[in-house]
Amino acid sequence: MELAGIVGxxxxxxxxxxxxxxxxxxEIAN
Known part of the structure; x- marks a missing residue:
């Protein structure tokens, strides 16, 4: 499984x- 993230x-x-x-x-989480 690939894992990617966007920081901002x-x-x-x-x-x-x-x-x-x-x-x-x-899944949208704050």
């Missing part, structure tokens, strides 16, 4: 961008 400010669309790039469901 909260609530700026990182999970949306990540799920669009990977086509995988993402």
């Amino acid at each position: 400010k909260p609530n700026v669309g990182k999970s949306t961008m990540f799920s669009a790039m990977t086509l995988a469901p993402i």
Whole structure:
């Protein structure tokens, strides 16, 4: 299993961008 993370400010669309790039469901957590 590959693990990747995007670091940045909260609530700026990182999970949306990540799920669009990977086509995988993402659990959104703050």
